[in-house]
Amino acid sequence: MDAVFHALAHDARRGMLRRLAAGELSVGELAAPLRMSLAAASKHVKVLEQAGLVERTVTGRRHVCRLRPRPLSDATAWLRFYEGFWDARLDALQHVLDPPHPSVHEEAP
Amino acid sequence: MDAVFHALAHDARRGMLRRLAAGELSVGELAAPLRMSLAAASKHVKVLEQAGLVERTVTGRRHVCRLRPRPLSDATAWLRFYEGFWDARLDALQHVLDPPHPSVHEEAP
DNA sequence: GTTATCCTCAACCATATGGTTGAGGATAGA
DNA sequence: TCTATCCTCAACCATATGGTTGAGGATAAC
Numbered sequence: 001m002d003a004v005f006h007a008l009a010h011d012a013r014r015g016m017l018r019r020l021a022a023g024e025l026s027v028g029e030l031a032a033p034l035r036m037s038l039a040a041a042s043k044h045v046k047v048l049e050q051a052g053l054v055e056r057t058v059t060g061r062r063h064v065c066r067l068r069p070r071p072l073s074d075a076t077a078w079l080r081f082y083e084g085f086w087d088a089r090l091d092a093l094q095h096v097l098d099p100p101h102p103s104v105h106e107e108a109p
Numbered sequence: 110m111d112a113v114f115h116a117l118a119h120d121a122r123r124g125m126l127r128r129l130a131a132g133e134l135s136v137g138e139l140a141a142p143l144r145m146s147l148a149a150a151s152k153h154v155k156v157l158e159q160a161g162l163v164e165r166t167v168t169g170r171r172h173v174c175r176l177r178p179r180p181l182s183d184a185t186a187w188l189r190f191y192e193g194f195w196d197a198r199l200d201a202l203q204h205v206l207d208p209p210h211p212s213v214h215e216e217a218p
Numbered sequence: 219g220t221t222a223t224c225c226t227c228a229a230c231c232a233t234a235t236g237g238t239t240g241a242g243g244a245t246a247g248a
Numbered sequence: 249t250c251t252a253t254c255c256t257c258a259a260c261c262a263t264a265t266g267g268t269t270g271a272g273g274a275t276a277a278c
Contacts (some may be wrong), residue, residue, distance in 0.1 A: 001120070001123075002118050002119060002120060003118075005114050005115075005117040005118035006114075006115070006118040008114040008118075008187075009111050009112075009114035009115040009117075009118055010111060010265095010266085011110070011111060012266095014110075014187070017191075018190075021190070021191065021194065026224080026225090027224075027225065027226095028223090028224060028225075031225095036266085036267070036268090037267075037268065037269080038224085038225070038226095039225085039226075039227085039267085039268080039269085040266070040267055040268075042225065042226065042227095043265090043266075043267085044266090046226095047265095058225095060224085060274085060275055060276070061223070061224045061225065061273095061274060061275045061276070062223095062224065062225085062275090063224080063225065063226090067191075067194060069191050069194035072188055072191045072194070073192075075188060076185060076188045076189070076192070078123070079181055079184060079185045079188065080185070081127075081130070082126075082130065082176075082178050082181045083182075083185070085130065085176060085178035085181070119235095119236085121236095135254080135255090136254075136255065136256095137253090137254060137255075140255095145236085145237070145238090146237075146238065146239080147254085147255070147256095148237085148238080148239085148255085148256075148257085149236070149237055149238075151255065151256065151257095152235090152236075152237085153236090155256095156235095167255095169244085169245055169246070169254085170243095170244060170245045170246070170253070170254045170255065171245090171253095171254065171255085172254080172255065172256090
């Protein structure tokens with residue numbers, strides 16, 4: 001979980017995931033639009049890979065990456081616990097109520 | 110966005126958010142169950158605060174914290190783009206199709 | 219075989235993280 | 249007033265992050 005959120009905590013890596021959602025890409029293709037060296041981009045790919053968000057297949061000299069979205073569903077499941085709090089009305093009530101008691105939620109993820 | 114995901118990328122901070130969902134807590138109360146110094150926990154609170162996830166009110170010598178969940182909704186909105194990919198059937202198809210074409214999704218967040 | 223391409227690796231550097239301890243400011247309670 | 253409590257701050261340390269460059273392995277192309 002730490003690894004997943006950490007992987008998402010960098011714009012370059014989120015961009016990679018976004019582009020991988022449209023289909024497979026090689027490391028070089030992932031690196032191309034980024035203003036950094038290929039080696040740096042390669043490290044970002046490795047971070048995504050170690051978080052389980054990206055899978056790599058080496059075909060010849062190309063390392064082709066594809067999205068492995070399952071860990072994202074875990075992250076969303078975690079966040080979903082707080083959905084009730086996003087509600088604008090509750091958000092506003094937070095200023096008034098002390099302490100807030102969102103009775104809808106009892107257990108934490 | 111980086112700050113929000115970074116804030117979520119540590120178990121101690123996620124634990125703080127979870128407990129704050131049940132109501133306001135002081136820094137000391139947030140720190141109590143953690144196996145680290147008060148100063149360390151205080152730093153974690155500051156990370157949550159700078160990500161906009163926690164708001165602090167100083168009343169006397171107590172620093173009382175409350176959940177500020179709005180940034181979590183932004184994070185979830187970002188993740189929601191990938192919802193289609195979590196589907197088990199699509200997940201399985203990923204092994205077969207090359208490249209994957211989840212036609213449901215066109216634009217990225 | 220030679221060369222160009224794709225990518226990783228290792229070394230290096232600057233800065234950020236995550237923890238500690240010790241000092242101390244501010245407030246509450248006696 | 250004196251003391252205990254809550255919390256931040258500063259200094260310090262080890263390690264992780266995020267970037268660079270240079271070298272080189274493996275494969276494709278010629």
